[in-house]
Structure formats: structure tokens, C-alpha cells
Amino acid sequence: MNPLESNIPDWLKGDGPDSDVVISTRARLARSLAEFPFPSRASGEDLTMIVSEVRQALSGLAEKFPGIELASVDKLSDEVKSFLLDAHLASVEQIIGGKGRAIVLEPRGRLSIMINEEDHLRLQIILSGLVCEEAWEMVDWADDVLAQKLAYGFSNTYGYLTASLSNVGTGLRVSAMMHLAAMRLTRKLNEQLRAAYDLGVSVRGVFGEGTQSFGDLFQVSNEVTLGLNEREIVERVRSVTAYLLAQERLARKELLSRHRTSILNDAAKSLKTLQTSMRVAPQQAFTLMSSLRLATALGFVENGSGALMNELLAGMRASTELSMRVGSRDDTGAGIERAKLLRNKLRSLYINEG
């Protein structure tokens, strides 16, 4: 199987633990090569040499990630670039970075390595559900394999040296993407996010800013990469995510017992709009899909699945982010395509009042 074919990555399948609320867990390591300037200061020749060094170090990874391949970003088609953004396997910066950028992928989409993004290497494991330890262990293994052949920039005082001072140390960012729609509907979101902040993590909207996140999608991640070891970072993110998960579950119970009709009504309206619209703006799509995903998790949507809901929520990322961040304000074409995708994928769904 070619890793660059647009397969649905494992994490979108929604089969991990607690994936009704925790869509995915990601563990990312930032690494640099000691002898080269960081990518923002590196010459074209440096960037090419870095890609070449990493290519030679990859062979050991095939033991756990069969079918792993490296591709130059500037040689990828627009379709593949969109897929990589949708699947959260590459950043917008990497996609638009131009020559000298490369990406390492495996068919199941668990491991990806961005080469010459902000740092020389960004290793990432992304898995379905709340699995912080598992994600960390996988990325740690890949890191150790690469370290056998690559001379990482490292200081005994500061740890792994990175292009940004906010990543120096472990270089580890563990994050969980959560769907917290019920907490917003029961007006408990702000209070619970403040509690999470106080526990030493960062909580941000995946799309949009702060608590105004489109689609009720939030990312919980460690705030610092220094002063704690990797296991402590993993445990901190896991425990706060587990706390928010429990609060979201309580809020969903409350919705079922006290606002059942209202939830059904919202879901029916959302589904009808998505099944019939000819053009859907990004914010509207996120709002309607959030309502539908919540109703699916509560068992009100026939023919719906967690995988489909995840795919559609994530599937709007490429067009949304590119139009928002690259500067194109005209969403007309993307809006028509977005509506077509939603109509096709949702046409067999209907609301079951139970």
C-alpha cells in the first residue's frame, strides 16, 4: 500500500478508547541536527543535505512501521497536500514551505515525520482515543531508532535544542483533541477549561480562538517542555484530559435526562441543512457537524458512525485553514465542494428518536 494514497488514517476510525469524546491523541517530538542551522536560517543546500541524512536513517523504522516512505513536499499533488492537512499529518507551514521540505509517512497514518518544518525533524504519532502512554512509547521508539544514526543537537543543561525556545528540553508536546459539545450546551465549558488551565496544561480551540472554537473541538496539551521528564508530561496531559472527559460525559448525561427533545431537534435541523445545502461556509459546517456528532454519540443518528463524523469534521481542515491562513478570502468554490461532500456522505443518515 502506498502511504501517499489518500487512505483514511487509523486515528480517524474512531475505534480507540473513549473516542466518542477524545477524537485523537498525538505525541510530537521536535529534534534538530547539531551541525546544520535551523531551517529558517539554512541554505537550500543545507536543507537538501538534511533530507538526505534523514533518508539514510529511516531504514530501522520499517520494523514497526512497514511501508514507510519519504516524499518531497514540492513534488506532491494538491490532492495529496490537502489529504495530509485533513489527516493532520502535515502542517500548513510544511505544505507551503516550498523546496527542501519533505515528509515521512506510513500507510496507517500513525507516524509522520516533517523534515525542515520549524525544526529539522518533527516526529509525530497520532492515534484514536485517549492513549497518551501508547503514543509516547511509539514516538519514543522512533526517536531512539533515528538517534542511532543522526547527531541530534543536545545540551546536558537544556536538553534537546530546538528552533523555538518554547520547545527546548524534551521537545515533547502531547495533545488530545476533544469534542466538548455537551459542556458548551450545559454552560460548563468556561469553568472547566479554567480548571484545566490551573492544572498546568494549555487548552485551545482546534479551529478558531479560545472558547469560541468552531465545532466544539479543543486541544489539550502540555504547556512546557522543560522542568518535567517525558513521563510526567504524558501523565499531566492524560490526567487533565481524563478529567475533562469525565465532565463531558456528565454533561451528556444531563442533556439526555433534561434536554432530550432540544438535542433531537438541533440534530434534525443540522442534518437537514447539511443534506440539502448547496454551499456551506466553514463556521456553519463545523457548528452543524458538532451537533450531529454529539447526537451520533448519544445514539440518535441511524447509519451514522464515529468514523464518519471524525472524517467530516477533520475533512474540512484543508480548505478552511488554507483559505484562512494563506490569505484567500473567497470561500465560494470551497464552500460548494464542502456542501457536496457533506450531502454525499450524509445522505443515508436519519434521526431516530429512540
Add this chain to the structure above:
Amino acid sequence: MAVENPICECCSIRPAKLVVVRRRRDDTYRTFVCCECAEELTRVYVKNGLDLDGMVLGMDRGAGSDTAYSCRLCGTTLADIVVGGRPGCCACYGKFGGEIENAIKVAQGHTLHMGKTPER
């Protein structure tokens, strides 16, 4: 690449000589100010009980643009690091030891690595 001296963000008249760094949640805010406004700004922060993290970093443009005080591998100057918060390569961490340590303390609240070491 050295960075031009910015204008003071408070008075918009005098050239900025200092950068006042404040941490809030997971974001770091830098305010470029002249000496006169820095004094006033610090007084206001302290009066209102705002945590400055004890950090007021001198930009020291003369030293910042001096090639003798730039990284020999990537050419990054002290000013680049203070203004942008970004070293240019791993050697910058050794070259600008004290300044980098201050900046790391501002960014992360810690300066000592507690995690793994490379397996090699």
C-alpha cells in the same frame, strides 16, 4: 540578519531600547519600549500586582549588531534572539548562554532538562 531598532510601542516617538517580556498562560508578550517608558511601564505593572517574571531584557543594539557578538555558524545576533525569541542553530545556545537562559526562563519557567538523552 540583524533587526532594525523598533520605535517605542508606548510613546511611538523614541527608539526602543528595551523589551519588556511578560508571560500569560502559554503565551509570551514582548513590548518594545524606550528607557523612559520602560520605567513607567514597570511602575504600573508593579503597582497593579502584575507578574513581570522579573524579566526586562536589554536589547543592546550596539552589541546585537556587532559581528563579534554573533553566532559563527549561522550569523544570528543577540538582538535577533531577544527580539524574535529564536536562536538560529544549536551553536547559538552556547554562544549566547546567559541571554538564552533568561529567554528560556521567560518562555518556559524552567531552565533544566529532566528528560531523556539521545541513545547514540
